[in-house]
Amino acid sequence: MNQKHPSPEENLNQKGTTEVASAASDGDQSLLLAWDELAGHSADDDTPVGGADQHEDEPEETGEPTAGQPAREDPWEAITAAHGRAEDVDDQTRQARLAEVRDAREQRQRRWAELRANRAAATSEAASTPAGEASGNGTTPLAPYKDPRVAAEAEKEGPPEWLGNRWREIPVEQQPEAWIGLRRWVDWLVREYRLDVQIVPPCWYRHPDITAELWAAMNMEYKVWAEGAPSLSPMMMWHPNLQQMIVRLREMVGRFGCAGGSGHKEPKSLTPGLEPFEIAYDEEDWRRIALGRREVLSVPRPEEGRRYTRAVGFDAHGEQIVSSNLVGSAAPVTRWTPEARLRYGSVAGAEDSEIWLEISDAKGVETVMWESSPDGESWTPLEPGQPDQDGPDEPETETENVADDGESPEGDEGQGAAEAVPKPSI
Known part of the structure; x- marks a missing residue:
């Protein structure tokens, strides 16, 4: 184209x-x-091209190709x-x-x-x-300058690395330093609070229980003073717990018999073949409990009659290896036999009495209506605090057929006063 x-x-x-x-x-x-x-x-x-300086022998460009030249x-x-x-x-x-x-x-x-x-x-x-x-002023303040040497010294301050750990979990390389630190603290404690050998014997480090008590006390004493400011912790925490520890230490030392100055006494084993304070386990019984399995299942109760439930255990291959006993579940109780009882709570008021109501087995009771009656037979609704609509209360006792002169209508001798009839009461 x-x-x-x-x-x-x-x-x-x-x-x-x-x-x-x-x-x-x-x-x-x-x-x-x-x-x-x-x-x-x-x-x-x-x-x-074609200007004033053009050579005379050069042909004028006409757009046509000359002889011997390509187009x-x-x-x-x-x-x-x-x-x-x-x-x-x-x-x-x-x-x-x-x-x-x-x-x-x-x-x-x-x-x-x-x-x-x-x-x-x-x-x-x-x-x-x-x-x-x-x-x-809303600007970003410069961070305070800290000299590297001062910062390095500040990082070294504080408790030793082994303080604050469980005694049994202190690293092996730190255990000698921890023993030395604990002994220095125990020496201070004995002098400061004047504790005798009946409380801290010379062989305290041979008794694991006494060592544990002193180690815990050392950690607590450091903690209550760690803030470096006045507080209630020394008086409310350290000293009361120190007195309780002293009582426990005295009992421990008296039981071991190391307070008489005769040196350390190793406890004796009460079970032949076992070390002192070593538990004589029933390994078979322990295995049954430790390797046991416990599950809880909520089973719906039947609408009527009884339904039994059991549990069956299978191994990894789907073979039944255990079966439980049977447990029966009965239908829920749908009939209720409520019982109501009134009793006086207080008669302190001059014009009213406080009455307490107790209804047992009251699951089916939705509402309670209070009623009032002058004779215990005809009843009218009564709201709490509402005065009795039947009129003022009558005397507790009333006389029947008593004449104005005090004589009986029949005139029988010895019957001048009628029998007292009690008034029905709630």
Whole structure:
């Protein structure tokens, strides 16, 4: 197909020297040559073609090929072809360059976000320090300078590494230092609190239980004074527990018999073949309990009758190796037999009495209604605190058929006073 090319004037107006520079950057020399020819310059020098300095023997360029010379390519066709190649190269280069710019921009944005977050965290942390709170100007205060030698000495302060551990868990390389530290503390304790051999015998280090008591006391005594400030811990914690420990130590030493000054006495074993204080285990019984298995299952009760439950154990191959006993579950009770009982709680009021109600087996009782009756037979509802609607209470006793003169209506002798009839009461 023949492609329609723009005229030379349109090419010059639209592209101009910009296309020439772009082509030069991509190494397209053919476009430069065509442009030079179009502008009237030689490709080898700056002398205008057909100008005043043109040699007389040089033929005038007419666009027609001379004898013995090949046909010369049209400059505009060369420019158009070079322009198409330059556009392809420029588009690929432009897309690659845009991708690089986008990547660089995203990296800068991520870096700026990271720097802002780090600055915000540092500002918040510095503001929470006493120096930051004292500044109050919203700026990030400088961290206080610490001399490396002073910091190294400060790190050495504090309790020894072995203090605060269980006595049995102190590393082997620290055990000699721990023994020496404990002995120094025990010597101070004996002199400070005037403890005799009935409490801390000379062979205390041969008794594991006494050693454990003294080791725990050493840790506690260090702890109550560790704050380095006035507190209630020495009086409320250290001294009361010290007195309790003294009582326990006195009992231990008296049981061992090492307080008489005759030296250390090893305890005797009460079980032949075993060391003192060694437990004579029933290994078979221990194995049954230690290697046992315990599970809990919630079993629903049947709606009626009884249902039995058992557990069956299987080995890794699915073979039954154990079966439990049977346990029966009965249906839940659906009938209730509540019982109600009233009793006086207090009669302190002049116009009312406090009555207590107790209902046993009251699962089926939803509501309670209080009633009042003058004779114990006819009842009307009564709310707590409501006065009795049947009128004022009558005397506790009443007389029947008593005449005004105190004589009986029948006039029988010896019956001047009627029998007292008790009033029904709640």
